[in-house]
Amino acid sequence: MAQRTRSQQADRIRHLLETEGDAVHANASSFDTQREAAYSATDDLEALRTEARSIKEDAIDRLPELLETAREAVEANGGTVYVADDAADANAYVADVVHTESEEHGITGDDDTPSVVKSKSMTTEEIDLNEALAAAGIDITETDLGEWVLQVADDTPSHIVGPAMHLERAEIAELFNERFDPDEPFETAEELTQFARDYLADHIQEADVGITGANFVVADSGTITLVTNEGNARKCAVTPDTHVAIAGVEKLIPTLSDLEPFVDLIAKSATGQSIAQYVTMLSPPTDSPTLSFDDPEEPTTTGDEAKADRDFHLVLLDNGRMDMREDDQLRETLYCIRCGACSNSCANFQSVGGHGFGGETYSGGIATGWEAGVHGQESAAEFNDLCTGCSRCVDACPVKIDIPWINTVVRDRINRSEDPAATDFLVDGLTPDMEEGGLDLGKRFFGNIGTAAKAASATAPVSNWLADADPVRGLLERTLGIDRRRDLPAFQRESLVDWFEKRGGAAASSRRASRGADVDIDREVVLYPDVYTNYVDVDRGKAAVRTLEALGVPVQVPDLPESGRAALSQGMVATADRQASRLFASLAEDLDADRDVVVVEPSDLAAMHREYERLLPERSFERLRDRSYEICEFVYGLLENGADPSALSNGNGAEPVTYHSHCQQRTLDLEAPTVAVLERCGYAPETTSAECCGMAGSFGYKREYYELSVDVGERLAEQIDGAKTVVASGTSCGDQLEGLLERDVPHPIELLAPGYRV
Amino acid sequence: MTVDTIGRFERALEGLEVGFERVPAADASERIETIVEEPAVGAPLPFEGATLPESVTTTPTTADLERARTGITPVGFAIAEYGTVAIESTADGAEPISLYPDRHVAVVAESDVVPNLSAGFDRLESQFERGRDSVVFATGRSATADMGDLVHGVHGPGAVDVIVLEDR
Numbered sequence: 041m042a043q044r045t046r047s048q049q050a051d052r053i054r055h056l057l058e059t060e061g062d063a064v065h066a067n068a069s070s071f072d073t074q075r076e077a078a079y080s081a082t083d084d085l086e087a088l089r090t091e092a093r094s095i096k097e098d099a100i101d102r103l104p105e106l107l108e109t110a111r112e113a114v115e116a117n118g119g120t121v122y123v124a125d126d127a128a129d130a131n132a133y134v135a136d137v138v139h140t141e142s143e144e145h146g147i148t149g150d151d152d153t154p155s156v157v158k159s160k161s162m163t164t165e166e167i168d169l170n171e172a173l174a175a176a177g178i179d180i181t182e183t184d185l186g187e188w189v190l191q192v193a194d195d196t197p198s199h200i201v202g203p204a205m206h207l208e209r210a211e212i213a214e215l216f217n218e219r220f221d222p223d224e225p226f227e228t229a230e231e232l233t234q235f236a237r238d239y240l241a242d243h244i245q246e247a248d249v250g251i252t253g254a255n256f257v258v259a260d261s262g263t264i265t266l267v268t269n270e271g272n273a274r275k276c277a278v279t280p281d282t283h284v285a286i287a288g289v290e291k292l293i294p295t296l297s298d299l300e301p302f303v304d305l306i307a308k309s310a311t312g313q314s315i316a317q318y319v320t321m322l323s324p325p326t327d328s329p330t331l332s333f334d335d336p337e338e339p340t341t342t343g344d345e346a347k348a349d350r351d352f353h354l355v356l357l358d359n360g361r362m363d364m365r366e367d368d369q370l371r372e373t374l375y376c377i378r379c380g381a382c383s384n385s386c387a388n389f390q391s392v393g394g395h396g397f398g399g400e401t402y403s404g405g406i407a408t409g410w411e412a413g414v415h416g417q418e419s420a421a422e423f424n425d426l427c428t429g430c431s432r433c434v435d436a437c438p439v440k441i442d443i444p445w446i447n448t449v450v451r452d453r454i455n456r457s458e459d460p461a462a463t464d465f466l467v468d469g470l471t472p473d474m475e476e477g478g479l480d481l482g483k484r485f486f487g488n489i490g491t492a493a494k495a496a497s498a499t500a501p502v503s504n505w506l507a508d509a510d511p512v513r514g515l516l517e518r519t520l521g522i523d524r525r526r527d528l529p530a531f532q533r534e535s536l537v538d539w540f541e542k543r544g545g546a547a548a549s550s551r552r553a554s555r556g557a558d559v560d561i562d563r564e565v566v567l568y569p570d571v572y573t574n575y576v577d578v579d580r581g582k583a584a585v586r587t588l589e590a591l592g593v594p595v596q597v598p599d600l601p602e603s604g605r606a607a608l609s610q611g612m613v614a615t616a617d618r619q620a621s622r623l624f625a626s627l628a629e630d631l632d633a634d635r636d637v638v639v640v641e642p643s644d645l646a647a648m649h650r651e652y653e654r655l656l657p658e659r660s661f662e663r664l665r666d667r668s669y670e671i672c673e674f675v676y677g678l679l680e681n682g683a684d685p686s687a688l689s690n691g692n693g694a695e696p697v698t699y700h701s702h703c704q705q706r707t708l709d710l711e712a713p714t715v716a717v718l719e720r721c722g723y724a725p726e727t728t729s730a731e732c733c734g735m736a737g738s739f740g741y742k743r744e745y746y747e748l749s750v751d752v753g754e755r756l757a758e759q760i761d762g763a764k765t766v767v768a769s770g771t772s773c774g775d776q777l778e779g780l781l782e783r784d785v786p787h788p789i790e791l792l793a794p795g796y797r798v
Numbered sequence: 799m800t801v802d803t804i805g806r807f808e809r810a811l812e813g814l815e816v817g818f819e820r821v822p823a824a825d826a827s828e829r830i831e832t833i834v835e836e837p838a839v840g841a842p843l844p845f846e847g848a849t850l851p852e853s854v855t856t857t858p859t860t861a862d863l864e865r866a867r868t869g870i871t872p873v874g875f876a877i878a879e880y881g882t883v884a885i886e887s888t889a890d891g892a893e894p895i896s897l898y899p900d901r902h903v904a905v906v907a908e909s910d911v912v913p914n915l916s917a918g919f920d921r922l923e924s925q926f927e928r929g930r931d932s933v934v935f936a937t938g939r940s941a942t943a944d945m946g947d948l949v950h951g952v953h954g955p956g957a958v959d960v961i962v963l964e965d966r
Contacts, residue, residue: 067943117931185944185952202944209946229947236945237952245864261931271940271954274897278887296926300919303935315880315915315937318954321922323931326887331894336861340891 044422046521049744056392057751060206064198064393067205072384072731074312075436082308092301093439096375099293100365106259106292107356113262118325119352123289126359131172134251134284137353138178141282142248148280148334149246153179157244159266159273160184161253162200162378163286163357166401166414169251180251181243183272185236192219198394199403201310201380206393240272245333250276254287255377256302257354258321260295264354266320267306269313274320281330282351289356290374302377309438310379325350364413369449373409375439382406382433382443387732387752388426397426405433405443408450421454426748428739429609430703430732431646445654451611455479473607474614482521486738487610490571490602496531497575504530523746527779529576536574536581540597549585553594561592561683565674566630569597570641571606572771580786583793584640584671590687590794591678596635600626603644608651609737620647620655624664637668640787642770643737645670646704670705671789672769676713679720689796691722698763699725699788700756700777702770703732714769714788721792726763730756733768735776753780767791803878803913804962810881814938817959823848823966826905830854830870833903833959839863840870841892843905845966858891869895869955870903874925875910876960877918880937883960884918886925887932896936902955904936907966 044052079085099106111121124130142154149155156178158164170191173180182188186204190197193215197203204212209229216232217225220239226232244250252273254264264285266273277283293299299321307316329340330349364370383389383404386397394403399411399419405427412420427447437443458478473488485492496503506512513524522528534542540549565588573581581597588595601623604616627637639645648668652661669677679685691697697718701711711727718725734752739745756773757780760766766781767788768774777785790796804820811818821829826848839858840850854870855862863869871892873883883904887893896902912918922933940954950956 183953185942189944204944207946212945229943229945229949232945233942233949233952240953261926263926263931269941270952271897272952274893274934275953278893278897296923297919300915303919304915315882315935317937317939317941319935319937321931321933321935322887326893326932327889328887328893328932329889329891331860331863333860333864336864337859339857339859340863340894 046744050747053392053396053744053748056396057747060198060393060395061391061751063208064206065390067202068199068384068390068393071202071311071380072436075309075381075384076312078308078312078314088301088305089438089440092305093375095293095298095301096439099298100290100371100374102294103289103292103362103365106294107289109259109294110257110262110292110354110356113260114352114354117262117323117352119262119354121354121356123356124358127167130167130286130355130357130359131169133355134169134286135173135176135178137282137284138173138249139176141351145248145281148248153177154248155179155181155243155246156249156251157181157183157240157247157276157280159250159252159268159276160187160203161251161286162197162401163253163288164251165197167357167359169286181240181247183240183244183276184268184270185233188236188240189215192216196395197403198398199380199383200378206395244275244279245331247280249282249284250280251284251286252276254285254291255306256293256299257287257291257356258294258296258299259292261323262354263296263321263323265299265303266318266322267316268320269317271318274318277320277322277324278326278328279331281349282353283324284353284355286355286357289358289361292356305438306377306379309381309436324352360414367413369446370409370413372441373406373413373446375441376406376410377439379438380404381436381438385432385436385731387430387432387730387734387755388428388748390731391748391751392426397423399423405447406441409443409446412450412453417450417454417457420450424451424454425745428732428737431650431707432703432731434707445651448608448611448613448651452613455483455611473612474618475612479612481519482742483610483612485520486741487607487612487615489606493531493571493575497533497535500531500533504528517743521743522741523743525746526741527775529572529775531575532578534578536569536578537597537599539578539582540585546594546596549589549596550594552589553592561678561681563593563678564633564635565593565595565638566627566635567595567597568600568603568637568639568644570639570644571602573640577771577774577787580640580790583787583790583796584638586795587675587688587789587793588638591675591683593678598626603647604651604655605643605647606737608647616651617655620652624656624660627664631663631667635667636674637664638671638674639668640671640789642670642702642705642708642710646708649708670708670710670713672714672717673710675789675792676717679717685720688721688792688794691724693722695723695765696763697723697725697765697767697791698728698760700728700733700760700766700768700773702768702773705769717792718788723791728756728759730759732756733770733773733776735772737772740772740776749776750780753777757781765791803911804908806913807876807878807881807911807962810878811960814881816881816938818962819959820908820962820964823963826961826963827851829961830903830905834868834870835901836868837862837866838868838870839866839895839899841872841888841890841895843872845872845905845907845963848905848963848966856890858895863894863898866899868901868903869897869899870905871896873904873906874930874933875912875918875921876906877915877935878911879914882918882935882937884922885934885936886930893934897954900951900955901957901959902936903959903961905961905963908962908964909966911962
């Protein structure tokens with residue numbers, strides 16, 4: 041698959057926003073809202089998620105052994121297991137089963153073509169089973185209504201759970217009216233559903249073989265579990281006398297009791313239902329009598345005779361999975377239970393859907409891992425950039441997969457697979473990163489933003505003026521892909537670190553702090569000057585310093601290395617790794633001296649609290665994590681320990697403030713402390729519920745994603761419209777909101793700092 | 799078995815828009831008769847003193863199954879928390895009888911209503927040990943939103959009633 045150019049990608053995203061965006065947004069966001077409600081109504085949710093993850097960890101670890109256990113169990117029941125290496129192998133086996141079956145028992149139905157009915161299965165989409173069976177002269181009919189609509193429309197699934205989510209009712213009605221030419225045109229969902237039910241019932245009755253997927257396979261009893269709402273999986277499994285179930289090898293779990301947390305979680309995470317309508321646990325061949333619609337007046341057979349009539353084949357598909365199991369970074373993908381929660385919680389997915397945010401088969405956040413594993417990196421490269429690392433999917437995933445990390449790793453691998461350009465030697469000397477040649481220039485620029493910011497600050501305001509000039513914007517767009525419609529940050533001539541030194545540094549801060557408070561709070565803070573706070577939004581850094589001093593805490597603002605956040609966003613893992621080590625080394629003495637590290641930018645704190653686990657030795661990671669805090673979280677702690685809020689800027693007791701937290705801050709459960717501090721200081725904060733601002737660092741600057749980022753941002757802007765005071769914790773949230781609302785959007789700490797007036 | 803579990807079951811079924819009746823086994827036949835829409839097919843009830851109405855065909859042909867508007871089956875157990883009934887794949891056809899007709903009437907002994915999913919899995923495991931290893935947890939009515947709006951009764955029943963035998 042050839043890579044699209046920036047402008048082709050921009051056109052494609054614009055097209056999807058226009059044609060599928062509304063339907064996907066309506067469906068995905070309502071699933072997500074219902075999931076949140078179902079999760080919060082579950083008492084032991086965290087315990088369930090932890091248990092589910094550990095069952096999967098264990099199962100994938102023991103996979104070869106479970107394969108043998110499952111084979112023995114299914115064979116003891118009277119069925120057959122086939123382990124297929126790849127798509128061609130699986131498809132050939134299934135075609136063979138269908139042909140053998142129809143030769144042995146004759147063809148059911150009116151013509152000479154063997155027929156198959158199928159229940160929804162992403163795994164069979166992965167191997168293009170329908171095309172392979174059609175090529176082998178077999179009729180195949182999808183029976184899940186969504187899948188069948190796609191089959192009629194010759195379209196592809198756009199969502200793991202709701203495959204036809206991108207189509208609106210009127211579009212389906214138009215399609216059906218054209219295709220089936222009914223006496224009375226279809227209009228309502230009831231009419232369409234009734235027609236589909238009758239049409240598909242005939243196909244199910246006449247089918248020679250029923251094919252299903254399997255949500256889980258219990259190895260020691262040979263039980264396959266099918267989770268559905270419509271009932272078609274049950275019909276496909278028990279109506280024809282031959283049943284073929286196709287599942288990835290990762291669906292194996294050891295015992296029946298291991299199934300319980302998944303049955304409890306899967307519908308909650310997928311659609312917010314407490315349990316799906318039908319959780320079918322079959323250890324085929326089953327005792328159910330076979331039905332003979334060809335000979336309708338025959339009594340349905342009973343007893344052992346029925347069991348003998350039934351035939352069952354379990355096809356377990358490898359197709360790259362056993363290699364994923366050996367891959368330390370992709371292994372987690374195999375824990376996925378394909379509930380779609382990562383898609384539903386993703387702001388970008390909600391705008392473009394799986395046709396934009398997906399590869400050959402799989403879509404949404406976890407699709408990067410699946411596509412890289414089963415179809416190869418190129419398929420993942422198509423859409424991998426659409427993950428902004430906001431981490432909102434992390435809390436949604438029922439098996440706690442670190443989806444943003446998988447996306448980062450795959451991005452890194454894609455970066456490394458590019459051929460070095462002839463001009464790379466020019467860039468190599470200028471950027472201090474650890475990357476090899478071939479990296480996209482735009483990625484390289486954003487990954488090294490600290491270096492650029494330092495230079496721009498040193499030459500401000502000339503650099504700002506220059507950057508805004510038309511020829512320069514054109515150049516930035518052509519070379520780095522920075523959309524010219526996006527406002528660039530204005531770099532300050534005086535950095536936060538310089539300002540802090542000029543006013544007397546740590547010694548002056550100590551004096552101010554000792555004047556500030558009556559309560560003796562024995563803490564010292566190192567305020568982390570992230571790139572943005574240091575060079576662009578210096579005011580929020582100053583506000584943080586003044587707030588801490590007013591509450592009696594002395595502050596230091598040393599010149600510290602970059603956190604690696606920017607490099608991680610571009611998939612530059614080696615660069616981020618080196619930066620993390622340097623930052624830890626710079627802070628080690630402060631940590632030993634029991635100083636607290638306070639961070640203004642939530643994405644930098646998220647790097648320290650989440651990604652550093654992958655980049656630093658365990659003890660270093662834990663030391664930094666345990667002593668680093670988000671600024672408002674730290675202020676909350678001070679107020680809880682007796683610091684006096686009257687030293688800060690206070691509202692009138694019910695001063696309305698609209699507060700937009702930050703995606704990664706919410707994942708770290710740090711929205712609540714900011715809200716609590718605002719309340720303590722006389723404000724009445726209202727929080728926003730929109731998932732993300734759609735900016736997420738470099739994402740919104742890039743030409744191909746500009747319109748998508750605005751689309752996502754507008755959902756947030758609509759919630760905020762009309763509010764008197766708006767504050768936001770994140771850099772990119774603030775930038776995006778200022779652009780859309782055309783007003784100042786300060787950090788909450790600026791509102792709280794002494795001397796601020798609403 | 800506490801009354802509270804039955805209350806919880808009733809409330810869960812109400813939320814699913816599933817009918818709920820609690821009767822002595824001796825009255826089951828009469829009560830079922832008032833619910834069924836004919837023609838009806840059924841799997842024999844294994845509860846002492848409880849019988850199916852005479853009009854119900856218990857050894858259905860495929861054509862009977864196709865024509866039937868109501869299917870009546872016993873269920874092994876029920877889970878109060880979610881309003882779930884556990885339908886077994888038996889040789890007398892409980893699985894297709896519960897699936898093909900528009901209306902499913904499930905009959906369960908009160909002593910087989912367990913409080914929650916966890917207790918349900920305990921029951922399931924003991925069934926598996928005894929060799930009954932194909933079971934459907936059915937909760938509410940067949941549903942889809944694939945045609946743009948929520949519609950019930952797609953491939954499975956669009957109406958469900960549960961009859962709890964209070965003395966069993």
